[in-house]
Amino acid sequence: AQSVTQLDSQVPVFEExxxxxxxxxxxxxxxxLFWYVQYPNQGLxxxxxxxxxxxxxxGINGFEAEFNKSQTSFHLRKPSVHISDTAxxxxxxxxxxxxxxxxxxxxxxxxxxxx
Amino acid sequence: KAGVTQTPRYLIxxxxxxVTLSCSPISGHRSVSWYxxxxxxxLQFLFEYFSETQRNKGNFPGRFSGRQFSNSRSxxxxxxxxxxxxxxxxxxxxxxxxxxYTFGSGTRLTVV
Numbered sequence: 053a054q055s056v057t058q059l060d061s062q063v064p065v066f067e068e069x070x071x072x073x074x075x076x077x078x079x080x081x082x083x084x085l086f087w088y089v090q091y092p093n094q095g096l097x098x099x100x101x102x103x104x105x106x107x108x109x110x111g112i113n114g115f116e117a118e119f120n121k122s123q124t125s126f127h128l129r130k131p132s133v134h135i136s137d138t139a140x141x142x143x144x145x146x147x148x149x150x151x152x153x154x155x156x157x158x159x160x161x162x163x164x165x166x167x
Numbered sequence: 168k169a170g171v172t173q174t175p176r177y178l179i180x181x182x183x184x185x186v187t188l189s190c191s192p193i194s195g196h197r198s199v200s201w202y203x204x205x206x207x208x209x210l211q212f213l214f215e216y217f218s219e220t221q222r223n224k225g226n227f228p229g230r231f232s233g234r235q236f237s238n239s240r241s242x243x244x245x246x247x248x249x250x251x252x253x254x255x256x257x258x259x260x261x262x263x264x265x266x267x268y269t270f271g272s273g274t275r276l277t278v279v
Binding site: 086142 | 210217225
């Protein structure tokens, strides 16, 4: 079975500072990796995904993530955050051999951006 | 194009009642999944449907069921509601493998 660990439950950061949200996963088979963002009272929005190929993945809103197979990590980064980035961020995996029929989510990281 | 639409947005039910939630996927999407989100358990997979067939099911009791219609719209039903069923229920749809799921805004169910 797959599992996802988001190491930080909350990350406070000042506006225009860089940020990294950490995600580690475990799986006995190859996986697809995703980052989603959830704003208050809303559903989940896909930020970016890694399926194969280049290990550096660029997403929406200036976010990027790097897949590191040896470290089993998929950390999310942004070089300069805005107040509007305040939200909850979820890392998720799905098994490669079954496509993405089932997403296993981490517990989420709350990003708090202050002026 | 229109996103994933879930109705209703909010629902209050009494213990022991049953409830049906509806999800209209993005046009052309044939895969629909349901997730339950609670503060204690986080996001948990309920089930996934493709072309009216349930392909995958999570670890939930039989009180939780779902179905998908020929137009890909999906419903989930929870019978004999318990207080612990209070949650945000999220529906997600996908066109094909590799695209990633698009989520709706969810239905917030409160059981009193």
